Amino acid sequence: MAPPKESSTTIIHEQPASGAWVAAPYPVVVADGSGTVVEVNAAAAFLMDGVVPGAGMTDVAPSWLAEAHADAVVGGAVPRSPGEAGVLPSVRGHIGDHSFEAHPSWGRDGQVVWWLVDDTGQRLAEAALSTERERATFLAEASNVLMASLNTERCMLATARLAARYLADAAVVVAPASGRTMPVAHAVAGQEATRALVADDPSLVPGLSEALQGFPPVPSRWIDPVTLPGWMLPEGFTGPIGSVAVTPLPGHGVPAGALILLRSNGRAEFSESEELFARQFAARAGAALSAARLYAEQSDITRTLMRDLLPPDLHRVNGVEFAGGYQPAGAREPVGGDFYDVHPGGTESEPSLVVLGDVCGKGLDAAVLTGKIRNTVQALTPMADDHQKMLRLLNGALLNSHHTRFATLVLASVLRTESQVRLRLTSAGHPAPLVVRNDGRVEEAATHGTLVGALPHVEARSVEVHLQPGETCLLYTDGVTEARGGPLGNELFGEERLARALSGCAGLPGAAVVERIQMLASQWLRDGRHDDMALVAITAPRTTHLSAVNGHTRGRYTA
């Protein structure tokens, strides 16, 4: 019969058969009110040397049991008659390497019967379970933190901070060197992580260069704390170092770095399961860091490749104001199939060439073709006075390329004469530019022509337009007029609305015209999808700065 495990209450029978528990597989000790052992069974005698009838509990029993017995006989409510229940608390303690639960119950004449139950296995299982739970929680939290960022610095700081909090007293993350310096993150448990750049030879720290190379795979290495270079000690870490482990952070084919764990003197060395746990953490941190590194490399490449595809910043050239605005269709790519450029004239008396166009399609594929067209147009600028010839050459170049896409565009040669701006405009299959007069009239430039890159011959008609001071010529792509939305949700913005909006922009600076049209189109769209939208405003400045004493006091103006 197993003793009652949970309950510390036992009903005492009239004639307790002392023989019954003598054979019990659990150790049993009976002691009286004076603390003298009265009876023991074989299991108890085997467990505890010297516990024999007549011996004092304080002399022979483990101290926790002797104390519990003393408490029980002093404080416990001794039942007045057998059969009456008395409640005694059970206690826990160690005997040798084993852990026991001791359940007391009242015997005859105020004696206490101690039933000892070995719960070592259960205790170990409980401890292991709670450690595993803590680790699982930590790994889940670590994953949340590490997966959040694709920024290498932030990943390194998070790795150091997490490692210092759970795995060691302090942690250092070393990333592979970029150039001559290695990025390093330091963290002390309970403090913010800090970063630094270290110019030192990693091979001076045993195991570090191997860990940084990421190949071949090396296990964590225990190193002598005295070999640590000064830069490895985090600021705020005091006291002597007891143990140091260098753990590689495994990456996806790219070295992710190394994690160095520091424990202060006096704290236990890493156990095998702690080492395993550190490796599990290192695997997650390494995966996050290498993903961040890959992302950084990829976005560097993208940035470099995209630099020439981005729309240029426009400004005043040879006395003419230029302003541009661009909204690509996709929220993800900053480039698309619309493009514009201003190629300044060599001198004030040479016209500048403006080109704005739209390649069939959108996204990166279209953007790549805009790059080619823009380069070709730039190469053709020496013949900018002959738009027809430029278009013919451009058409030939596009037909001969392997792209099957075509494009529409507008060319504008822009020359300032006195206070006027003279424009020669040629549309190749593109919406005609709009001119905003100072009185609010909006005129469509009467130019039209065939698109380029589709047919063997192109034709186009150019037109001359003069701008008075304050007047603007707007080149735009059909993404603006084909914006779908409005208060009712499904209408096109349309040319009429564009012209009406422009009419309200009479006399505005070019930048304000572009901003206003972009804003109206964007409001029209609400949250709807749209095509690429590009705008260029060519404006004859309203006032001309003739002389200025030091560049920024007010000079004389002509209107």
Place this chain on the structure above:
Amino acid sequence: MNTPVMTTGTDDCEALRDQLWAAVTDRDEHAAAGVVLAALDAGTDAETVLLDVIAPVQAKVGTEWAANRLTVAQEHAASAIAERVIAALARHPSTRRVPRPGRITVACVDKEWHVLPARLLAEVLTLRGWGVDFLGAQVPTPHLIAHLHTSGAETVALSSSLCTRLPTAHAAITACQAVGVPVLAGGAAFGPDGRYARLLGANAWAPDARTAVRLLADGIPAPDLAIGRTQVDDLPHLADQEYTYVARSQGQLVREVLTQLEQRFPAMNAYTSQQREHTAEDIAHIVDHLAVGLYTDDDDLLPTFLDWTAGILTARSVPARSILPVLDVLAAELQDFPRSVRLLDHARLALDATLASAGHNSGAPA
């Protein structure tokens, strides 16, 4: 700061503001730049010029437009001039500064065109030596996050002026926090007391640029990523899907209101297509604000907007009580949606009170 700081009295600032206002309303960019640069030459501190001269003048542009004393064109011209004046100020030799560690990303919420408040903050931070990435107006959230991954900014200062952008702002705030970067919210959209910034879980809110700079200097703690917070945790009321419904069927609601108004008021049949479109736009704005009221579950949002609209309409000699039938039709259309009905009832009562106190005939439309 190492810029020579001269105490500029309020009178001096007021004089500068008047001069700048004159130049801006005159659309005279050179005169405007002249006012600002002369002030810097005279030793006025650049931050004072930005925040006590340029910012109030720009705010006045907005209020004057609302009062119908400035045209939309003048408003745009004023912004364009302010942009260039700020650029000129940044190049002035007196604005050289000592760099300090720390990088801040300043951006406007997607579809937010009011760039000036963010621009001013970016300039003041630059003056104080911070590394600043100014991403400008209407930054799509994916661009903002891509930027944060590559730049390693310690905080994002997010600006929004229009409260209709609040759902987008919420998406941006949670996205920044999800990559571990705290967000400082600012701008009129977040409410005069910052209540919407708190509601949407921003890590900090500043009513003005100076407070923003101080909060950033004190440091804004990074969000705790370990918890794994999600967007819907902030706004449990979204579970009823009313916001989703109203936002999605916006165009349909506007059309329905327009049709019913035309039946009620035969005079509308004589409207030109342009007038009709204006009316549709006004209705669309009311539906937009109702939707954001549902998103924030805030009773005051729609009334505040209607109060402002009533002022705008009155300034343009349009009777403000013309809003009332719009609310009535919307309430009837959305009768199955308890929160929408609550917000519309609340707005109706508030507007009645406003109209009554302004001496208008409230109640039944003419």
